[in-house]
Amino acid sequence: MIPPKFEYVAPDSLDDAIALLAEGGADAKALAGGHSLIPLMKARLAAPSLLVDLRKIDGLRSVESDNGGWRIGALTTHSQLQDRDEMGVLARAASLIADQQVRNRGTIGGSVAHGDPAADMPAVLLATDGEVTARGPDGERTIGATELFTDLFSTALSDDEILTEVSVPALEGWGWGYEKFSRRREDWAIVGACALVKASNGSCEDVRIALTNMGTTPLRASAAEDALRGQPLDAERIAAAAEQASEGTEPSGDLNATPDYKRHLARLLSRRALAQAAGID
């Protein structure tokens, strides 16, 4: 449980951090809350030779309302979000991450940059159609959630880019639900489902469902979305649509669940999340 030897720097500007990461190449890693990276290093599954700690950089911790949406600095911790009811599904998902100690250290930027399919925030970002801002030696760019998560623990961020902000658009008129199943309250999701529903005159005008831990990246449950869009919003239609939530998924089996059991959970949790989002609990 002792990580391999590494160099550590804590620059106080974003430009310096980017320069250090660019110099270090693939062997250098940004360090945020350290609650995913350090355990990986201790287990010797990652061995960066340089850690560039972001904690002294100003301006990465703000949470700002923006035309009804949210702009969240990358170093914002889960605990800074968990009690902000006005942030809806973001607050709900943050409150379900691990325990208070982890939420006090883990950051939204780290959670999204790490690309762990079992993490909760990536599915929320996908369902809300959010995006991230990243800065590297060539300047700043935004990356939409649909392009961000590329494979298991892989994202579209390059080694010398720092994720500076997570943005979520206004969700006026959308109901939301996030459901997560784990063996113990503070565990990672065996499966999770984030649902957003826009209702109009009792029918489903639009719907988005994103699944946690049902593949190598967070996934949209498109078949279930298509089945519900345009339909009256009642328990029967929601249950029928949710039956299609696992379509096209290829979850891996692990110590907690077989792929079939995960597919069962995806259907069940999607149904519950949709019912919450539609307000027909």
Ligand SMILES: Cc1cc2nc3c(=O)[nH]c(=O)nc-3n(C[C@H](O)[C@H](O)[C@H](O)COP(=O)(O)OP(=O)(O)OC[C@H]3O[C@@H](n4cnc5c(N)ncnc54)[C@H](O)[C@@H]3O)c2cc1C
């Ligand atoms: C016991 C335990 C239980 C947990 N349970 C859950 C859970 O139920 N749900 C959940 O979602 N998460 C869970 N986590 C993970 C936690 O949410 C972490 O905070 C999160 O995954 C990573 O955030 P971090 O700030 O700790 O990132 P770090 O560990 O510091 O970094 C993770 C990775 O992201 C990169 N990175 C970090 N920040 C940036 C940035 N701004 N720009 C570019 N790259 C960056 C790092 O280089 C590294 O590769 C758990 C962690 C622990 C230890």
